[in-house]
Amino acid sequence: MSPSAVTAAIYCRISKDRAGGGLGVARQEQDCREIAASLGWDISRVYVDNDISAYSGKPRPSYRELLEAMRAGHVQAVIAWHTDRLHRSPLELEEYIDISEKGGITTQTVKAGELDLSTPSGRAVARTLGAWARYESEHKSERGKRKQLQLATAGKFTGGPIPYGWEMVGKVPVIVEGDAVEIRKAVNSIIAGASIGSIVRDLNARGVLTRRGQVWTSTSVRNLVMRPTNAGLSSYHGEILGASVFPPIVSEDQWRTASAIVKDPSRRSAFDSKVKHLLAGMLRCGTCGGAMKTSSRMQGTSSRTTSHYYKCITRGDGHSFQTAAPVEDLVSKVTVAHLENQQSQGKMSFPDDEAKLAKLRTEALTLRGRLDESANSFADGIITAKQLETITTRVREQLDKTTASMSALGHGSPLPPPNVANIRDWWAAVGIERQRAIIDSIMAIYVDPIRKSAPRTFDPERIRIEWKTA
Ligand SMILES: [Zn+2]
Structure with a gap:
């Protein structure tokens, strides 16, 4: 730790029954750590509570410990994924404000940015938009909204078999490193020009089995390579909705490039009638x-x-x-x-393509963030279902264009990568x-x-x- 850096604590809370609440604690922590890194803060400790029943007022031992650390002056800042992770009621918020004010403690959130509790107007905003409002609005039409939220909110793991590459530790999906190595290898081989068939043969020759303990087939390898989950993305009927609860195994660029290659029909026919001669037709x-x-x-x-x-x-x-x-x-x-x-x-470097790709990547992230935000606004009752639909349609059209450009760039040049x-x-x-x-x-x-x-x-x-x- 550098002596001058701000000492921050991360607070994560697992709760199942809220919009975006299925978000794994690992992901919450990862996002919080990124914020700390960008601000140059040191993490003193990560506090985690497992709080499935959010409304019951069940005690949160780690939250109490965090408040104690704040009171004792051990932390100068708190990072949480969202304010609703920190306080569940107006009473809790008031307590939190009181301690923050006395200790001059800053709060940063992944979803809502900085929580300004040092000014009266900042505190008023925190109170108005506080977590309890969410719970109340959600309680009103809980059943109907929950169904729609499942469709609108990205990233929830809705059950079923755990995909190859991850396992559940408690309620949290974590990467199985051995499986992840195979996934990365398959994706990189496709990008490097290998055929699906050669990957099938390699996996089976080494005795690697599928999640269900079966040998690999062209179909299962093709599906494996094309899963959006590989890049930490969740999808619904083939459409990318946003971040998944599954931590990413390959980058989004790698996943898009490999998928585009597998999807491309001319490419597929090349697999079937594989060229034997280097210069055939040339x-x-x-x-x-x-x-x-x-x-x-x-x-x-x-x-x-x-x-x-x-x-x-x-x-x-x-x-x-x-x-x-x-x-x-x-x-x-x-x-x-x-x-x-x-x-x-x-x-042989591609400065133009690299810069373009970086720009598109940022654009895609922003658009996904917008989808996520509008789903939250809908959950909060700020916008109607009709408005959500309008926003979603518009943003997805843009996102489609962006991702098409990304895949075009991704395998635009056959030349070796610059590195x-x-x-x-x-x-x-x-x-x-x-x-x-x-x-x-x-x-x-x-x-x-x-x-x-x-x-x-x-x-x-x-x-x-x-x-x-x-
Ligand atoms: Zn001739």
Whole structure:
């Protein structure tokens, strides 16, 4: 702890029966810690109460301890997820105000910002918007509202089997690290160009089982990769509603990119008829400019080796013919050298895309926050169901546009990410589909025919590479 920093306490309360109340204590704490970090505050202690029955006035031992610490001058600030976590009644609020005022203690909340209890107007606002108002309004039409809230409020875990990757500790979902490693591996493999099938084979070969103890199938792996829960997002009928109670395992960018790749039909058909030849469809005949197609034939009669060729679709003398291995090797080497060169010159970073992505990410967060806020306003009776619907529709339209732009950027460039340490290793591991995409994005390749008198050995001079300018 730095001596000058503000000493703050975090208070979390688990309560099940309120709007957003299913929010796990781990998530509450995480959000509170982020606020502390942004303000440069030191956390002295995290106080947690398990208070399922919010209305009963059940004692909260940790809350009492927090008040004692505040009275004793051990904390200068309190961070809570929402004011309604701190006080449940006007009486509790008055007590809290009294202690805060005497000790000059600041209160910060994740949802409602700073709670200004030092001025009369600030205290009046706290009293007016205090937690009890929520309870009263919710009590009135508890059953009907609860049903709609389940749809409108994001992030509630409504029961059913716990998804692969998490387990419930008490009422709180926490990450199972071993499972999370598999999820990250699968998502990253998809982004790197691996097929669903190769992930299925890898998981099953290592004896990794599904949540229900079964072997993996293409469908279960596809579903695993595409779950919004992976990025800590909750969804309803395929629509992203907001933050989930499940802590995220991969970033939202990673999840969107992997999902977009899995969803893309052209991509899926590429899995089914997997390309075997690195340069299939990419070589052109140096004589006529026509595409060269791949073919194979057994070498000799006794040998079982198969040789692969590229040859011009136009038959006859003067059109190109090329054995596959040497030209594939040459093009790979040229590509790796080119990428290394670009990287060393700092030309392979994507400052524009990165900045755009960051902007879109912020925008998406803001829009999700707005959805969350309007659901809360509805729960509080501040807006009507009709108004909620109008706001929700409008915000979701914007959110759709934003997320579409995010996925477009997410897999817009096939080039290696700027932080790759060793291009050569990356190239060797990245898979043929990504290699092909890179080659196709940077060069056109012409193969000149072999002269009648030329020796049978491979002559790199016959391969003419034309760079595609960006
Ligand atoms: Zn030709």
